[in-house]
Amino acid sequence: MKKKILFINIIVVIAVALTGCWNAMELNTLGINLVLGLDFENGKVIVTAEIIEPVPAKEKSAMEKGSAVTYVQGIGDNIFDAFRNITLKFDRKLYIAHNKIIIFGEGFVEGESANDIDMLVRDHELRETTYFLIAKEAKAYEVMGIAAGLEEIPGNYILKLINNFKYNPKAVNVNLAEYLRHFYDMGRQPVLGIIEKKEKKQINKLKKSSKDKEYELSVIGAAAFNKHRLVGYLNGTETKAFNFIMGKVKTGIVTFPTPNESVDEISTPTLVMESDIDSQRPSKISMSTIDIIKLKSKRDVEIIDGNIVLKVDIRLRGSLEEFIGNMDISSDIEMKEIEKACSQEIKNKLMNTLIKVQKEFETDIFGFGNIFHRKYPKEWHEIKDNWNEIFSKSDLQVEVKTNVIRTGLINEPIGRIKGK
Amino acid sequence: MENLENINKISTYQVILLIIIYRVTIAFTYLPVVNIPPGNQDIWITLLMSIPYTILLCVPLLYLGNKFSDYTLIEYTEKISGKIAGKVISIYYTGFLLLLSIINVATLVEILNSALFPETPTWITTIIMLITCVYIAYKGLKSIARGGEIFVPFILGVILLFIILGYNNYDFTVLLPVLKDSTFKELNIGAIDSGIKFSDIIILAMIPPYLERKEDLNKIYIKSIIYSIFIIILLVVATQAALGIEYAKHTNFPFFTFNRLINLYDFIQRIDVLSVVGWITGNVGKITGYLYFTSVAFSQTFDKNDNRPYIIPIAGIVFIATLLIKDRRSILSVGKVLQKTILITSTIALFVLPTITLVIYLFRKDKISNTNND
Numbered sequence: 185m186k187k188k189i190l191f192i193n194i195i196v197v198i199a200v201a202l203t204g205c206w207n208a209m210e211l212n213t214l215g216i217n218l219v220l221g222l223d224f225e226n227g228k229v230i231v232t233a234e235i236i237e238p239v240p241a242k243e244k245s246a247m248e249k250g251s252a253v254t255y256v257q258g259i260g261d262n263i264f265d266a267f268r269n270i271t272l273k274f275d276r277k278l279y280i281a282h283n284k285i286i287i288f289g290e291g292f293v294e295g296e297s298a299n300d301i302d303m304l305v306r307d308h309e310l311r312e313t314t315y316f317l318i319a320k321e322a323k324a325y326e327v328m329g330i331a332a333g334l335e336e337i338p339g340n341y342i343l344k345l346i347n348n349f350k351y352n353p354k355a356v357n358v359n360l361a362e363y364l365r366h367f368y369d370m371g372r373q374p375v376l377g378i379i380e381k382k383e384k385k386q387i388n389k390l391k392k393s394s395k396d397k398e399y400e401l402s403v404i405g406a407a408a409f410n411k412h413r414l415v416g417y418l419n420g421t422e423t424k425a426f427n428f429i430m431g432k433v434k435t436g437i438v439t440f441p442t443p444n445e446s447v448d449e450i451s452t453p454t455l456v457m458e459s460d461i462d463s464q465r466p467s468k469i470s471m472s473t474i475d476i477i478k479l480k481s482k483r484d485v486e487i488i489d490g491n492i493v494l495k496v497d498i499r500l501r502g503s504l505e506e507f508i509g510n511m512d513i514s515s516d517i518e519m520k521e522i523e524k525a526c527s528q529e530i531k532n533k534l535m536n537t538l539i540k541v542q543k544e545f546e547t548d549i550f551g552f553g554n555i556f557h558r559k560y561p562k563e564w565h566e567i568k569d570n571w572n573e574i575f576s577k578s579d580l581q582v583e584v585k586t587n588v589i590r591t592g593l594i595n596e597p598i599g600r601i602k603g604k
Numbered sequence: 605m606e607n608l609e610n611i612n613k614i615s616t617y618q619v620i621l622l623i624i625i626y627r628v629t630i631a632f633t634y635l636p637v638v639n640i641p642p643g644n645q646d647i648w649i650t651l652l653m654s655i656p657y658t659i660l661l662c663v664p665l666l667y668l669g670n671k672f673s674d675y676t677l678i679e680y681t682e683k684i685s686g687k688i689a690g691k692v693i694s695i696y697y698t699g700f701l702l703l704l705s706i707i708n709v710a711t712l713v714e715i716l717n718s719a720l721f722p723e724t725p726t727w728i729t730t731i732i733m734l735i736t737c738v739y740i741a742y743k744g745l746k747s748i749a750r751g752g753e754i755f756v757p758f759i760l761g762v763i764l765l766f767i768i769l770g771y772n773n774y775d776f777t778v779l780l781p782v783l784k785d786s787t788f789k790e791l792n793i794g795a796i797d798s799g800i801k802f803s804d805i806i807i808l809a810m811i812p813p814y815l816e817r818k819e820d821l822n823k824i825y826i827k828s829i830i831y832s833i834f835i836i837i838l839l840v841v842a843t844q845a846a847l848g849i850e851y852a853k854h855t856n857f858p859f860f861t862f863n864r865l866i867n868l869y870d871f872i873q874r875i876d877v878l879s880v881v882g883w884i885t886g887n888v889g890k891i892t893g894y895l896y897f898t899s900v901a902f903s904q905t906f907d908k909n910d911n912r913p914y915i916i917p918i919a920g921i922v923f924i925a926t927l928l929i930k931d932r933r934s935i936l937s938v939g940k941v942l943q944k945t946i947l948i949t950s951t952i953a954l955f956v957l958p959t960i961t962l963v964i965y966l967f968r969k970d971k972i973s974n975t976n977n978d
Contacts, residue, residue: 194735198732207723207724308718308722313867361846361847361861361865365848366848369848558780561784562784
C-alpha cells in the first residue's frame with residue numbers, strides 16, 4: 185500500500201513538472217520571422233527582420249498587400265547582439281526556426297570573414313536549408329519589404345523567385361549547408377544567389393497607387409566568392425552558363441541565332457505555291473529557341489604536355505519551341521544545322537563565362553580543383569594551395585552536342601509555304 | 605527444470621540487438637568517428653579496418669568469457685586473480701561502468717539542452733531521464749532485453765529512413781579519391797582508436813551467465829561488431845556525402861544536422877523530430893543497461909546477492925556527477941578530454957586488465973580448475 189501511495193505521488197509530481205516545461209513557446213509570445221537582412225554600417229551589424237503579423241482569417245481578405253508583415257531592426261556589435269537588441273524595441277522574441285532567407289547587404293559581404301556568420305550555424309533555431317542571397321550594390325533592408333508578385337508576404341515572394349530556379353537557370357539557389365560545404369572545399373569556391381531591386385513599369389493604370397515609383401525584385405545572376413571574399417558577379421547569361429557547366433539545369437531554354445540559309449542540297453525541294461506570304465522576307469527577330477528536355481554535363485581535367493586543360497562536355501536533348509527563319513525542318517541536314525547553331529551558341533556562352541571567371545575572378549567556382557584532386561591526387565597535394573592561380577591560367581576545351589527530338593505542334597516555320 | 609532456468613535468461617538475438625544499439629547510439633548521437641585519423645573521406649575504410657583490431661584487442665576478454673561462461677567479468681576476475689587483486693580489478697570495472705553511465709547521461713543531457721531545451725535546467729533533464737532508466741533497470745535484464753527487441757528495430761528503422769529520404773542531398777564525389785589522401789599509419793591509428801573505443805563490448809563480458817546459449821558468445825561478439833560497423837559506415841557515408849568532409853567535422857551532431865536538411869517535395873520536411881525520438885529512446889536504453897550492469901558489478905564486487913538496492917544510489921551518483929560535469933563545460937564540443945578519457949579507460953578495461961587476468965589464469969590454470977571442480 186505504501187509503495188502504491190509513493191508511486192502515485194511520484195507520478196503526480198512528474199505530471200505537474202512536465203505540463204509546462206521551461207522551453208514552452210506560446211504562439212502569442214513569438215515573432216515568427218521569414219527573412220533576415222544583415223548589414224554592416226559604421227562598425228555595427230544591423231539585423232532587419234521580416235516578421236509575420238498574425239491576423240484572423242476573416243480580416244485577411246480586406247488586407248492590403250504587405251500588411252501581413254512587419255519589420256524591425258536591431259543594431260549590435262555582432263549578429264547575435266543586434267538580434268537580441270531587437271527585444272528592446274519589439275514586444276515579441278524573434279523566432280527564426282521558420283526563417284527561409286537571409287539577405288546579406290553588399291557592405292556586410294565585402295571584407296566579411298566566415299567567422300562573422302558563426303551565429304547562423306551555431307544557433308539551433310536557424311535551419312541549414314535557409315537560402316543565402318546577396319543584395320547586389322544595396323543594403324539588405326533596401327531590398328526587403330517588396331512583394332511585386334501575387335504572394336501577400338514579401339518573404340514568400342522572394343522564396344518563390346528562388347524556387348523558380350527550376351524553370352530558369354539564370355539564378356542559383358544556394359542554402360547555408362551548400363555554402364558551407366563549398367566554403368571548406370579546397371577545389372571549389374562558393375557561389376551565392378543575388379537579389380536586386382528594380383523599378384517596375386506601371387502598366388495597370390486602373391490601380392491607384394499612392395507611391396511615385398513601384399519596385400520589383402530580381403534574383404537574376406550570382407555572386408562568386410573566393411572562400412569568404414566576394415570576387416564578382418555573374419550576370420543572368422553567365423549564371424546560366426555556370427549552371428550548364430555544373431549540370432544543374434533540369435529545364436530551361438536556349439535561344440540562339442537561326443542559321444541563315446537552307447543547306448539542303450540532297451532532297452528534292454518542295455514546289456513553292458503562289459502566295460502573298462514572302463518567305464524570303466527577313467524577320468525583325470533572328471533568334472530561335474530550344475526548350476531543354478534533358479541536359480548532361482561532364483567536367484574533366486587533363487594534363488596534356490605539362491599544361492592543365494579544363495574540359496566541359498555538354499549533351500543537350502531539346503524541343504524546338506520557336507523557330508524564326510526560313511529552313512526546311514523536315515530535312516535532317518537542315519535540322520543538323522539548327523542543332524549546330526544551338527551548340528555553337530551554348531559553346532560561346534560557356535567559353536565567355538569560363539574566361540571571365542578565369543581572368544576576372546581568378547577563382548574556381550566550377551569545382552575543377554575537386555576533379556583534379558580525384559584524378560591526380562599526388563599532384564594535387566603539391567598544387568592545392570595555388571589551385572585558383574593555376575585554374576586561371578589553364579587551357580579550356582568545351583564540347584557541346586545538341587539533339588532536337590521534338591518540333592512542337594507544327595513542322596515547317598509558319599512563314600514558309602510547303603507547296604505540293 | 606531447464607525451462608525454469610531459462611526464465612531469467614536472454615537470447616542471443618536480444619544480446620546482439622543490445623550491443624549493436626549501445627554502439628550505434630554513439631554514432632547516431634555525435635558521430636565521433638568523423639574526427640578520428642585520417643579525418644577525411646577514408647573514414648569508412650578505417651572503420652572496416654577496425655574490425656580485426658577490435659577482435660584482436662578483445663581476444664583475452666573473449667577467451668576468459670568462454671572459459672568462465674557461468675560467471676560475470678567481476679566474478680571470474682576475483683576467481684583468477686585472488687581476493688585482493690581481484691577486488692581491485694573489480695572496483696576498476698565497476699568504476700569504468702559507472703563512468704560510462706555518467707558519460708552516457710551527460711551526453712544525452714547535452715544533446716537535449718543544446719538542440720531542444722536550452723532553457724531547461726540540467727537537473728530537470730537529468731532527473732527525468734534517470735527516473736525512467738531506474739524504473740526499467742529495476743525490472744531486470746530480461747525486461748531490458750525485451751524492450752530492446754522493440755526499440756532497437758525502431759531506431760534502426762529511423763536511421764534507414766533518414767538515409768533514404770536524404771538521397772537528394774548526397775554528393776558522393778566527396779568520398780573520392782579513395783585511399784589517396786591517407787597514409788597507412790593514419791588509417792591504422794584511426795582503426796585502433798575506433799577498435800579500442802568500442803567500450804560497449806564490456807557488457808558482453810558481464811552477460812555470459814544470463815545467456816540462454818552460452819556457446820553463442822563468439823557468434824554474438826563477431827555479429828555485433830560487424831553489424832554495428834556496417835550501420836556506422838552507413839551513417840558516416842550519408843553524413844559526409846550530405847555535409848561534406850569538413851562541415852561534418854565542425855558539427856557537434858553531424859547525423860542530426862544532416863537530418864535537418866531533408867526536404868522532399870516541400871512537405872516531407874522538419875522530420876528531424878523523429879531523430880530526436882530515436883536519440884532519446886536509444887540513450888534511455890543504453891543508460892538503463894549501464895545502470896543495471898554497474899549495480900550488478902557493484903553488488904558482485906562487494907559480495908552482495910541482490911543488485912537492485914544499489915540502482916538508486918548509483919543513479920544518485922550519476923545524477924550528481926552529471927550536474928558537476930555538465931554545468932562546468934560542454935563535453936561534446938570541448939570533446940578532446942572526453943575522447944582521451946574514453947580511450948585510456950577503455951584500453952585498460954578491454955585490453956590491459958583482461959590480458960593480465962589471462963596471463964594469471966594461464967599460470968594458475970590447474971589450481972583454478974581444481975577450485976572450480978571443488
